[in-house]
Amino acid sequence: MSSEATSRYDVIITGAGLAGLSLARQLLMYTGKTVLLLDKLENPPAKSQKVGESLVQLAGYYFSKTLDLELHLLEEHYLKYNLRFHWKTQRAEASAKPDYWEDISSASIRNQSNLATFQLDRNILERHMMKVNSEDARFRFIGGVRNIKVELAEDDSDHTVTWNGGGATARWVVDASGRPGILKRSLALEKTNQIRHGSTWAWVEGQVNPEKLTGHTHNEVLLHKKRQKMGSYPYFLATNHFCGEGRWFWVIPIHGMTSLGLVYDHSVVNPEDVSNGRKMLDWVAKDWPLFAEDFAKRKIVDEGRFVDYSYDARQTISPQRWALTGESGRFSDPLYSPGSDLIAIYNTLIVDAVQTDDAAELEAKSAWYEQIMRVMYESYIPSYQLSYNCLGDPETLTLKYTFELAVYFGFYVVPFTNQLFTDRKFMQTYLRKFALFGPINKNLQMFLSEFFNWKKLHDPKPLAEPVHIDFYDMEPLRMSEKFFYDIGLTREEAEDKMDIITERMKEFARYILAHVYAVVLGDKCVLLNAPFVASLKLRDTTFDPERMTQDYAKHAGSDKVHMWNLNAFTLENFIQPRDEPMAPECEPKMEESALGSR
DSSP states (O other): OOSOOOOEEEEEEEOOSHHHHHHHHHHHHHSOOOEEEEESSSSSSOSSOOSOOBOOHHHHHIIIIISOOHHHHHHHSEEOOOEEEEEOBHHHHHOSSOOBGGGSEEEEOOSOOSSOOEEOOHHHHHHHHHHHHHTSTTEEEEESOOSOEEEOOSSSSOEEEEETTEEEEEEEEEEOOOTTOHHHHHTTOEEOOSOOEEEEEEEEESOOOGGGOBSSOHHHHHTOTTHHHHOSSOGGGSEEEEEETTEEEEEEEETTEEEEEEEEETTTSOGGGGOSHHHHHHHHHHHSGGGHHHHHHOOEEEEEEESSOOBEESOSEETTTEEEOGGGTOBOOSTTOOHHHHHHHHHHHHHHHHTOOOHHHHHHHHHHHHHHHHHHHHTTHHHHHHOGGGGGOHHHHHHHHHHHHHHHIIIIIHHHHTTOTTOHHHHHHHHHHHHTHHHHHHHHHHHHHHHHHHHHHHOOSOBSSOOEEEGGGSHHHHHHHGGGGOOSOOHHHHHHHHHHHHHHHHHHHHHHHHHHHHHHHTOGGGGGBHHHHHHOOTTTOOOOHHHHHHHHHTTTTOOOBOOOSSOTTTTGGGOOOSSSOOOTTHHHHHHHHHHHHO
16 A cells, blocks of 8 residues: 555554554444554565464453454364363383373363364464455555654644654554564663563474374274373364473464474573574474474474563553553563453553543543553563473462463453453452452462472472373362353442452462462371461462471361362372371361362
8 A cells, every 4th residue: 555644543553463453443343433554564464474373261252252353263263272281201201112192191171161262373364354454444554664753742632653755643643563662662661571481483384283193093092091081172273282390382273384382481491492493393302202203394384583572561551642552562471372362451441542532531541551451461470480380290280370260260351251441440349359369379379389399309200190180170260261151240240250259269279278288298188177278378378398397287186177169189199198198087077078169
């Protein structure tokens, strides 16, 4: 299209990637605003592939339902089969003729969610969004622009945006230009965070299907008893994570290709050892030999790398009528795929701000929305900063991930699907309740990180035999997923749900602490001791085996049973007696507690 523009627009967006295109569509669908979208490319997206293919529930709902792209997603992309995690075992390492896929441990959710998620070919989706946006008379795209400069008005007049050969004015300017961050640079909004992680990725031709990496015949695979735990749904549709301490390797399917990527803490992987796609695949093939034969035959069609990808921003929205969205603002970590979720939340807040004409109201909203944006981002940081090492162990990762996912289901997905992020009265209550989990979550992340280090010191070998954990056996997570059916909640109804979720998550945090005590002390009865369980401090319980022994000794003589609203023995196989078998009187207490959980 022409590089010239002389018109006035309601909103100018810089950057025609996922964030900018989805914001433009949301504005066109839900407001009467005119939109100008600028990009340095003449016809985006570029030929190179775009990383970040995996959607989770909130973003899946945003793109399929809010932006009404469901049919396109079902026709052109894969339905996703949840997040799945895998670990090596001693059997796989020792076997002269390993079964490969059948030899590894896993943790996952076997059921599909009520909210569909997708594995995206980002290039195809962005091309489609450009097409549907361009069909609206209120939308204009100009590509091939260079030297974009934004002159923000100091009064109530329009902002001015200029570039080579053109210029335009607008009431609002939103930067969605990605990591270069046009507004971020010009307004000096850069800010570092505490996460020092890197990633190298590549796309290869065809499908890398982990289930095919086996020493069994096809018919033997069909009858393998592992299916009793894992089911028969196509595993390759998941975002499969192959995990180790402080690192994970993703396998994500898109049509005709597979996205493969290693994410790592700098303390466990030297970035120069994985500095390009082939070196990364070779490194992974040594770490996970089941991939070696397959990767040797694969042709790399594209690749990319970030040595240090995580960052913050000082501000992302202003009553001066500018905002940042997507990677122009903040980026935490790809684990759990939060990037598109934050795009969905940020864009929703921006759209509401754009429709606010009263200056005083906009100033109040901007301060409020900045707080929400920061809270949504910062809630992820402890998980990535403090406990990335937990990726190296099935038990520790299960405790960590199911707690985080249950919080996500309740405090992210439910308010979003009920369109409550822009309801200030609800969000005031919401943020007060959500704030309770800041210190609880930080304490848990540090506690679990130290628990992992203790386990590594005492038993550094992988598990002897594969284990397969269904995350939904952790009842608080399974119960949180049921909230996905609660659509159309009033503010009062949603506040009642937040009360239920808050109490449930406090109990879940208490259970995690008690379970770790039981493992360290080698005593399942720890989980049943009512005065001991009640004594646990959710915000400042530190991991210290000697002190933990002393803590429990104060209550060891009690015969009062703690009645959980969950199954406290879901992970009991990880609780191994240290000295003596479980006391006989513990058996009836376990049954009594189990009855209480019903």
